[in-house]
Amino acid sequence: xVAYTIRRLLLLIPVLLGMxxxxxxxxxxxPGDPARTIxxxxxxxEAVADLTKQLGLDKPLFVQFFDYIKDLLTGNLGxxxxxxxxxxxxxWPYFGATVELAVVAMIIAIIIGVNAGIISAWxxxxxxxxxxxxxxxxxxSIPIFWLGLMEQYVFSIKxxxxxxxxxxDIRNPVEAITHLYMLDTLLQGRFDQFIExxxxxxxxxxxxxxxPMAIIARITRSSMLEVMRSDYxxxxxxxxxxxxxxxYKHSLKNAFIPVLTIIGLQTGLLLGGAILxxxxxxxxxMGTYIxxxxxxxxxxxxxxxxxxLALVFVLINLxxxxxxxxxxxxxxx
Amino acid sequence: xKKKLTGLVIFVLVxxxxxxxxxxxxxxxxxxxxxxxxxxxxxxxYARGGDAVKLDPAAVTDGExxxxxEQIFDTLxxxxxxxxxxxxxLAKSWKVSEDGLTYTFELQEGVxxxxxxxxxxEAVVKNFDRWANxxxxxxxxxxxxxxxxxxEKAAVIKEVKAVDPKTVEFTLFRPQAPFLKNLAMxxxxxxxxxxxxxYGDKYIENPVGTxxxxxxxWKRNDTITVVKNENYWKKGLPKLDTVILKVIKDNSxxxxxLIKGDVDLIDGLNPSDIEKVKSDKNLQIFERPSMNLGYLGxxxxxxxxxxxxxxxxxxxxxxxxxxxxxxxxxxxxxxxxPMPPSVSGYNDDIVDYDYDLDKAKKLLxxxxxxxxxxxxxxxxxxxxxxxxxxxxVAEAIQADFAKIGVKTKIVTxxxxxYLEKLAKGEAPMYIVGWTGDNGDADNFLYALLDKDAIGSNxxxxxxNDEVHDLLIKAQTExxxxxxxxxxxxxxxxxxxxxxxxxxxxxxxxxxxxxxxxGFFPHPTGSQSFADTSVK
Numbered sequence: 001x002v003a004y005t006i007r008r009l010l011l012l013i014p015v016l017l018g019m020x021x022x023x024x025x026x027x028x029x030x031p032g033d034p035a036r037t038i039x040x041x042x043x044x045x046e047a048v049a050d051l052t053k054q055l056g057l058d059k060p061l062f063v064q065f066f067d068y069i070k071d072l073l074t075g076n077l078g079x080x081x082x083x084x085x086x087x088x089x090x091x092w093p094y095f096g097a098t099v100e101l102a103v104v105a106m107i108i109a110i111i112i113g114v115n116a117g118i119i120s121a122w123x124x125x126x127x128x129x130x131x132x133x134x135x136x137x138x139x140x141s142i143p144i145f146w147l148g149l150m151e152q153y154v155f156s157i158k159x160x161x162x163x164x165x166x167x168x169d170i171r172n173p174v175e176a177i178t179h180l181y182m183l184d185t186l187l188q189g190r191f192d193q194f195i196e197x198x199x200x201x202x203x204x205x206x207x208x209x210x211x212p213m214a215i216i217a218r219i220t221r222s223s224m225l226e227v228m229r230s231d232y233x234x235x236x237x238x239x240x241x242x243x244x245x246x247x248y249k250h251s252l253k254n255a256f257i258p259v260l261t262i263i264g265l266q267t268g269l270l271l272g273g274a275i276l277x278x279x280x281x282x283x284x285x286m287g288t289y290i291x292x293x294x295x296x297x298x299x300x301x302x303x304x305x306x307x308x309l310a311l312v313f314v315l316i317n318l319x320x321x322x323x324x325x326x327x328x329x330x331x332x333x
Numbered sequence: 334x335k336k337k338l339t340g341l342v343i344f345v346l347v348x349x350x351x352x353x354x355x356x357x358x359x360x361x362x363x364x365x366x367x368x369x370x371x372x373x374x375x376x377x378x379y380a381r382g383g384d385a386v387k388l389d390p391a392a393v394t395d396g397e398x399x400x401x402x403e404q405i406f407d408t409l410x411x412x413x414x415x416x417x418x419x420x421x422x423l424a425k426s427w428k429v430s431e432d433g434l435t436y437t438f439e440l441q442e443g444v445x446x447x448x449x450x451x452x453x454x455e456a457v458v459k460n461f462d463r464w465a466n467x468x469x470x471x472x473x474x475x476x477x478x479x480x481x482x483x484x485e486k487a488a489v490i491k492e493v494k495a496v497d498p499k500t501v502e503f504t505l506f507r508p509q510a511p512f513l514k515n516l517a518m519x520x521x522x523x524x525x526x527x528x529x530x531x532y533g534d535k536y537i538e539n540p541v542g543t544x545x546x547x548x549x550x551w552k553r554n555d556t557i558t559v560v561k562n563e564n565y566w567k568k569g570l571p572k573l574d575t576v577i578l579k580v581i582k583d584n585s586x587x588x589x590x591l592i593k594g595d596v597d598l599i600d601g602l603n604p605s606d607i608e609k610v611k612s613d614k615n616l617q618i619f620e621r622p623s624m625n626l627g628y629l630g631x632x633x634x635x636x637x638x639x640x641x642x643x644x645x646x647x648x649x650x651x652x653x654x655x656x657x658x659x660x661x662x663x664x665x666x667x668x669x670x671p672m673p674p675s676v677s678g679y680n681d682d683i684v685d686y687d688y689d690l691d692k693a694k695k696l697l698x699x700x701x702x703x704x705x706x707x708x709x710x711x712x713x714x715x716x717x718x719x720x721x722x723x724x725x726v727a728e729a730i731q732a733d734f735a736k737i738g739v740k741t742k743i744v745t746x747x748x749x750x751y752l753e754k755l756a757k758g759e760a761p762m763y764i765v766g767w768t769g770d771n772g773d774a775d776n777f778l779y780a781l782l783d784k785d786a787i788g789s790n791x792x793x794x795x796x797n798d799e800v801h802d803l804l805i806k807a808q809t810e811x812x813x814x815x816x817x818x819x820x821x822x823x824x825x826x827x828x829x830x831x832x833x834x835x836x837x838x839x840x841x842x843x844x845x846x847x848x849x850x851g852f853f854p855h856p857t858g859s860q861s862f863a864d865t866s867v868k
Contacts, residue, residue, distance in 0.1 A: 036753045045756070045788045047469035047476075054470060082386055083553070084537065090553060145583070152589040164590040165581050170378050170556060282380075282581040282590070284555035292384070292554060297749060 001325060008318055019310045020072070024065055027302050055081060068303070078300030082293070087304045091289070095308065096179025097167060098285035101277070102270050104201050105208035110263060113213040117220025117259075122247055124225060132217060139214030148207045148280035155203060162199050165282035169196045204281040208274060212266035219262045223255040230254075257328060264320035268313035374561065374574040375867045377849070380581045380596040384554045387537035390522045391464055391472045396768075399519045400859035404559045404576060405447075406522025406542035409438055409457065410513050414853055414864070415622070417676075417772025419513045423452065423523060423543065424501075433508030433811045440499050444566045446525035447547045454495035459526040461493040474520040477780075478771070479509075508809045510816055511773040518771050519859065545571035545863035554580055565863075572851070572866035591616065591844060597867065598845035598852070604662030604721060610844045619843040621854035623666065623673050626777070627719035627766035629730065629834040630793045635761045637706055644831040646696035648686035650733050651834050659729065660721050661839055668835035670824050672777035675856055676769065677813065678820030683828050693737045705738025711755070711763035715748045718841045718858075719766030726836070727764055755792040763792065764836075768858060774820045779804045782827060795832040 035051035052058050056067070071078055077087040116136075120129040156164040167181055168174040174193050177184045182201075185194040227233065228251050236246050275287035286305060293301035383397045390402030411422035424438035444452040464475040465483040480487040489512070492504045505512070515521070528541035540548050543566065546559035557578045561571055579596060581587040584603050590596045592613065602610065602618075610616045629651065631638035638644055653667040669685035672678070697705065712727035713720060720726065724745065731741045741762070745751070755763060767790075770776050780786055783804050784796035800823050807819035827833075843854055851864040 033749060033753050036749050036756075047473065048753075050468065051470050084387075084534065093552065094554070149583075149585055149589065152586065152593070156593045156595075157589060160593070164593045164595050165380075165586060166555070166579065166595070170577055170579055170595065171376050173550075173552075173556070173558075279582045280586045282555075282579065282586065284552065284580070288554050288582070 004325070005322060008321065012314060012318070015314055016311065019307060019314075020069065021065075023303055023306045023310070024068065027299055027306075028061060028064075033297070077304040080293075080301050081298045082296045082301070087301055091286075091304065091308065093176065093179045094284060094286045094289040096176075096181075097283060098271060098274055098278075098287065100167075100180050100182060101201065101205055101208060101274065101283060101285060102267065105205040105270060106212065106263070106267050108205055109209040109212040109216055109266070112209075113216030114220050114259065116213075117217040118224055118247060118252065120217070120221045121224035121228060122243070129221075133221070136214040136217045139210045139217075142210060144207055144210070144276045145280050147210060148204070148277060151203045151207060152280075162203055163196075164203075167197065167200050167283060168193065169200075172196070204277050204283055207280070208270060208277045212263075212270060215266060216259060216262055220255065220259050223258045224251055227251045227255040253327065257324060260320055260323060260327070264316050267316050268309075271309050271312055374572050376575040376577065377573050377598065377862060377865060377867055378577045378579055378596040379862075380579045380587050380590055380599045382580070382582055382584070382587070382601045384580045385551075385557060385578075388540040388548065388551070388557075389524070389537045390520045390540075391460075391467075391475065391524075392537055393520070394473050396858045401557055401559070401578060402522055402540065402542075403519050403544075403859045403861050404546040404863075405540050405544045405548050406519065406524070407544050408517050408519065408522050410517045412514075412517050412772070412855065412857065414855070414860075417514065417517075417624075417856060419517055422517070423457075427513075429811070433809075434505045436503040436505075436512065437496070438501050438503070440501065441566055442499060444543050445564055446528070446543050447541045447562060448525050448528050450525055450527045452523065452543050453498040454501040455498070456526050457501045457523060458493050458495050459529075460521075460523050461490065463529065464521075465490065465493075472520075474518065474770075478511075478515040478518065478520075508811055510808055510811050511771060511775050514771045514773050518857075545861060546573075546576060549575075556580070567863070571861075571863040573862060576862050588844065591846070594846075598843065598849060600841070600843045602842040602844045604664050604842065606844075607662065607664065607842060615847055616844055617847045617849070619845060619852060619854050620664075621841040621843065621858070622675055622856040623838040623840050624675055624772060624856040624858070625719040625766060625768040625841075626668055626671065626673055626838055627717075627726075627764070627836045628668070628671065629836055630760075630763050630765065631832060632758055632761050632763075632792075632794055633796075633830075633832050634758065634794045637700070637702060637708075638761060640700045641830060642696045642700035643702060645686065646693045646700065646737070647734065647739065648831050648834045649689050649693035649696065650737050650739075651730055651836070652688045652733055653685075653836055654688070656726055656729055657837055660726055661837060664842060665837040665839040668838050669828075671782060671827060671833060671835055672774055672820075672824075673769070673838045676772055676774050676777065678774035678807075678817040680821040680824040682821075683824060686831070686834075690733075690736055697737060697739075702738075705740065707740040707742070708761050709744050710741035711744045711751070711760040713748065713751055713765055714745050717766055718768060719837070719839050720764065721839070723764050756789060758787075758792065758794045760792065765792065770857070772856060774816075775804070775808060778820060778823055778827075779808065782832065793832040795827075795830070797826060797830060800826050 033048065035048045035055065035057065056064060075088065079085065080087055080090065083090065116132045120132045123129055152164045155162045172193065174181045174185055174197065175188065177187055181197040182194065185197055233246060233251055236250055271286065274285055275291050277283065278285045278287040286309060290302060290305040293305060381397060385398040385401050386395055387393050387398055388401055390399060390406055393399065407423045409422055409424040410419050412418065413420050423441055423444065425441050427436055427438045429436055440454060446452055464472045467475065467482060469476050476482065480489040482488065489505055489507065489509045490503060491506045494502045496502050522542055525541040528539065529536050532539045538551060545562055545565050547562050549558040549560050551557045559576050561574050565571060581590055584601050587599045588602065588606055591599045607618060610618055631644050633639055657663060657665045657667060669683050670680055674681065697703065710727055710731060713723040716722065727743050731743060734741055754760060755765060767777065767781060781790050782795050782800065783791065784801050787794050787796065803819045803823040807816045810816045810819065845852065848868040850866050850868050854860060
């Protein structure tokens with residue numbers, strides 16, 4: 001197990017290098033001149049040429065690439081072209097916002113998704129099963145921006161239960177320490193703000209959770225069905241074991257491996273795919289940060305942002321792989 | 334186990350009820366708080382589509398940055414609240430020499446910057462020196478409004494000198510008619526020299542001016558907070574305690590936030606949502622007077638647009654009324670000149686090319702294109718105040734042109750690339766537009782259609798020496814009536830040459846709570862909230 005962990009960690013190096021190369025090449029393939037975008041409609045030809053030179057964008061691509069690698073190795077993510085601040089400083093608030101949103105969304109997706117899948121399998125072909133599978137089908141196909149606007153309309157405007165946008169009460173803002181606002185408000189003992197933060201989290205995290213929830217439900221259901229047909233389950237039931245124990249103890253453990261894979265993948269996708277949710281809910285997260293950067297041709301920010309998300313994605317997959325071994329001792333490495 | 338489950342369900346229910354309870358008691362609490370704050374001004378939350386880029390006004394050209402600067406900084410002279418006419422600002426009066434080369438400003442007394450240092454003639458000199466010693470990347474507007482930086486041939490400002498602490502004198506190389514209007518632009522807001530020195534490169538996120546509000550906090554891509562300047566030199570202002578500028582990118586989500594009451598005022602209202610706002614008694618609409626122009630341009634150096642009859646023919650084939658009705662939801666007026674009517678010098682005597690396909694066909698025939706022709710038609714990929722939907726507008730024009738045998742293929746690309754290629758003159762026929770910076774005709778006609786602007790903003794590559802002479806004369810003429818005559822004449826020539834089909838001047842729409850008082854959206858695109866209050 002230890003050897004496997006170390007091997008997996010070492011394997012990260014070529015993976016990360018590959019990622020850096022891909023991200024760098026893709027970004028430079030985006031059409032459009034950053035200098036022109038930065039200076040706007042008003043700029044003259046000379047101004048654009050000057051700025052291009054100043055940003056080093058006139059250098060050959062491989063020179064730019066090696067400069068970038070050198071910086072990365074010293075922990076320097078570069079300077080944002082737009083704000084002229086070091087990216088390693090300014091990225092954390094966005095990262096915190098996205099992590100908080102993604103974690104809550106994933107918890108919702110897992111709790112509801114897994115349980116809905118289990119109960120569907122348990123009562124296969126019942127009306128509950130049909131309804132859950134129908135909802136899951138709608139869940140994967142629904143456009144998030146539409147769902148987000150509808151949530152706002154129903155829960156904020158019509159029912160007046162929850163706020164429409166943002167992470168906290170704009171008029172009573174949270175003072176950031178870790179940029180995870182749930183944690184920050186608790187650290188400061190501000191329970192009123194903690195409740196505000198939770199209320200702000202509900203709608204966007206529900207919107208973000210919809211797709212993974214639906215996928216997890218479907219995978220859990222099919223995986224459970226397969227396991228529940230196996231001999232040892234039949235034996236357990238024949239011995240008169242209560243259905244609840246059969247399902248939650250004996251079946252779930254073995255059915256959970258494919259579910260875990262999906263959870264890992266979906267968490268990664270969720271991190272990158274939060275742009276629409278963040279746009280609709282005025283959520284200042286990584287999606288917003290990278291989207292703004294793309295609009296502005298802020299190469300260093302796009303590179304670093306995608307790289308960090310990719311790193312998290314790789315780490316989550318690592319954790320999932322390690323969990324496989326922990327859950328199922330048959331998996332030997 | 335069953336008990337445990339039931340317990341869990343009850344716990345969740347109780348928790349959600351508690352949260353809802355908090356929600357209602359909290360909002361009551363908030364109302365109470367707002368009532369209490371009313372006497373002292375209150376908080377205004379203004380939601381918009383994008384964040385500021387930098388908070389040093391001289392360093393930016395984008396509206397989202399300038400509206401923040403507008404709260405923090407004052408300029409030597411200002412625009413009136415509802416027009417682009419000039420009124421005193423940090424300078425309470427001024428004199429202009431006969432030859433138009435010397436401007437002497439007498440400054441307000443007892444004004445202090447937010448950091449407590451004195452505002453005086455020396456501070457003005459330091460600001461102008463800083464800009465003049467900069468370059469186009471650092472201070473882009475300085476070049477575009479005052480010709481160039483120190484030592485450059487096109488520079489307008491020769492010297493800025495402190496005569497005494499309360500008097501500052503500008504000497505120009507050549508007279509510049511829109512000089513005062515340029516000075517009134519937000520990018521030339523006066524910063525505290527001490528703060529500029531203290532923060533260095535970080536001044537772009539630590540702005541210090543003399544304006545009605547002091548900068549407090551910037552959470553990037555989220556909120557910018559400014560608070561009341563208790564020592565503001567204009568008595569009784571500002572009325573609000575705090576202004577928070579919040580980014581909500583999506584137009585519909587922003588309107589939702591307004592309806593729910595999470596924010597007080599929003600910009601970028603979809604024209605299709607105007608009715609919804611009007612029917613809500615808690616809300617009101619604010620219309621920004623139009624100072625923009627969306628247009629269809631032809632590259633006059635490319636065939637067949639090098640033939641004036643072709644351009645005139647196509648001018649007869651665009652149904653502007655239909656475009657405005659369908660895509661601007663009626664919130665625009667048809668354009669006939671390359672500048673809006675709100676700008677001094679507008680030639681209202683021009684008779685627009687009427688929508689008449691027979692005339693168009695006849696002109697095409699005369700030009701030798703009896704059977705029409707095929708051409709690429711470029712359109713913009715982004716929404717701008719002057720152009721709500723480039724693609725749809727292009728499709729409508731495409732359908733009209735097809736009726737006279739002109740086949741068009743609609744081309745679009747990413748915005749940065751689009752502007753770059755337009756500037757290079759690669760588009761044979763294109764849609765784009767312009768929002769005025771300072772309310773001067775020069776900022777439309779010279780910036781967009783003079784031969785000097787080929788390569789930057791003269792996307793049609795239009796070059797007419799007679800027009801050029803008129804525009805240069807108008808630049809140096811300080812007599813307003815004479816200037817206007819030059820501009821009117823220039824518009825006549827441009828109308829006949831038809832390098833463009835001016836399409837529409839849109840009226841940008843904002844929406845706010847009905848309790849907002851004293852707010853007027855300025856034609857330049859941003860405004861101070863000093864006069865605004867929440868009832």
